[in-house]
Amino acid sequence: MPEYWVSDINKAEEGVAQLEWAERNMPVLMSLRKKYSDEKPLRGAKIAACLHVTKETGVLVRTLKAWGAEVYLAASNPLSTQDDIAAALATEGVCVFAKKGESEKEYFWAIEKVASIHPDIVIDDGADLHSLLHEKHPEMLNKIKGGAEETTTGVVRLRALEKEKKLGYPVFAVNDAMTKQMFDNRYGTGQSTIDGLLRATNILISGKTIVVAGYGWVGRGIAARARGMGAEVIITEVDPVKALEAVMDGYRVMKMEEAAKIGDVFITATGDKDVITWKHMEKMKDGAILANSGHFNVEVSVKDLEENSISSRELRRYMKEYKMKNGKVLYLLAEGRLLNLVAAEGHPSEVMDMSFANQALIAKKVWTEPRLEPKVYKVPLDIDQNIAMLKLKSMGIEIDELTPEQKEYLDSWKLD
The missing domain is CATH 3.40.50.720 (NAD(P)-binding Rossmann-like Domain)
Structure with a gap:
């Protein structure tokens, strides 16, 4: 069993049922999990994650593990943890430190536990983990290959770090991806x-x-x-x-x-x-x-x-x-x-499907490609569009494609 800190490990069975329900409603992330499970593109990667510990996050964590990663998880809000999910993940080999109703001291203790693993990849929601690493563990920054940020507030904080030339590793602004922002944030x-x-x-x-x-x-x-x-x-x-x-x-x-x-x-x-x-x-x-x-x-x-x-x-x-x-x-x-x-359960699984597909594919990109210069990066357009196409496919929707002549017309400056 991994090290963990959860409210009640006996709630694991309830959590597993909730994870199964979320997986049924997250077809994009599930198709990506299946596609890359044999390849194990995250083999050897230690991922430190600070996210709302919900059933949707659990599906992301299961996907990262299926791709070969070792995952350490803390909550990104003292009151947002779903205790049954935390328990289920703990029984599945995730080092999870999260309880609903954490004190401020416990909240930052849990984030520190996750930071202390000397991560290769950092996935955050709000940038508390990113900020803690920069403030308290500058010696770790050069080892971190890259990261991702889930929410608007966190991206603002990271851009402030970048502006002051203090950002220690490359971070992708997942929040700003169209398949995240337009659907997760709005709907x-x-x-x-x-x-x-x-x-x-x-x-x-x-x-x-x-x-x-x-x-x-x-x-x-x-x-x-x-x-x-x-x-x-x-x-x-x-x-x-x-x-x-x-x-x-x-x-x-x-x-x-x-x-x-x-x-x-x-x-x-x-x-x-x-x-x-x-x-x-x-x-x-x-x-x-x-x-x-x-x-x-x-x-x-x-x-x-x-x-x-x-x-x-x-x-x-x-x-x-x-x-x-x-x-x-x-x-x-x-x-x-x-x-x-x-007071509720967070976003419906159907929209988090796209948000967390972005997170998974960015983690894969960070780990399998050369380390980038420490900056805040946009999610590449091909990832955004691939996720949108997978979502449409899961809904049974087909769209038109440009013909070669149409592409040529759109790329031309000539009057004819």
């Missing part, structure tokens, strides 16, 4: 955030005013799903182009200070801190609900809630009621952490 987060909102509150969305902070792919997805269920949706933005897009998409756009007065539910999706602070909270309706779908718990100021309340209590699982000094009551969901992964 996956849109559906799973609403799922988390409903599980935490059981409110009727129809007729509510829902304020979505941020109109990137995640914000677009949440806004579309909320509107589709009958909500009036307001968008807040700092980017004029995205704000204009939201207007053209038919949403009301205004400053958060104005939206605060009329919103029933507030969902942040910006990747930045202090999106909702006391200056907004004090203007909110009695009974307003606050939630976050950004990676870190910094978008809604929990500190401001606590400092301006006279009491608080857990009213429902993943819902905390704050009685404010101004006489109003506000509700915070999932401790201000990722609503979709804390």
Whole structure:
């Protein structure tokens, strides 16, 4: 048995059943696993991964192991681990260090355990593992052949490292792949955030005013799903182009200070801190609900809630009621952490199929090809398009192909 740290190893049987269900709904990743299992393209590679420990992540980990890798896994959020999955992976030879409800100390201890293996490949979601390696283990950086980053927040952090010329190994921005961003961020987060909102509150969305902070792919997805269920949706933005897009998409756009007065539910999706602070909270309706779908718990100021309340209590699982000094009551969901992964199960397997196919193929590329210069790289277009074609094939959909004459026409500058 490998070394592991999980909540209850006896939950492994439940986890195996969940993994089988996810595999049934992840045909792209499963076809890739089968294609390369005999070849073992990751033979000899030690992979350190910091990801949400969900059934979909479990399918990725099983694939990396089937390709010959040794995998060490920590959670990328203290509350997102599915304990049955962690237990199942531990029984299958994965060194997994993850429990739902980790303290901050335990969270970083687990990431340190994964970092300490002197990895060859680093797969991260949020860049906590990448950051820890750069801050605490600079001696390891030259050995690391490359890495990947799953989410917008992590890519921002890595580009900051690159800008300061401190990035120690090449990293592929998996988040920015079209088959990740357009589907995982938009359709996956849109559906799973609403799922988390409903599980935490059981409110009727129809007729509510829902304020979505941020109109990137995640914000677009949440806004579309909320509107589709009958909500009036307001968008807040700092980017004029995205704000204009939201207007053209038919949403009301205004400053958060104005939206605060009329919103029933507030969902942040910006990747930045202090999106909702006391200056907004004090203007909110009695009974307003606050939630976050950004990676870190910094978008809604929990500190401001606590400092301006006279009491608080857990009213429902993943819902905390704050009685404010101004006489109003506000509700915070999932401790201000990722609503979709804390109160629900994260993204549906069908979209994570494409995201994790990107992760697997990037790991293969990193390990089998010469080491690149330490930079943040885009996922190659051929990988993106191959994943899209595999997904279409799994859905029984065929598309047209360009004829040689059409290709020649598109490549030509001549008038005829």
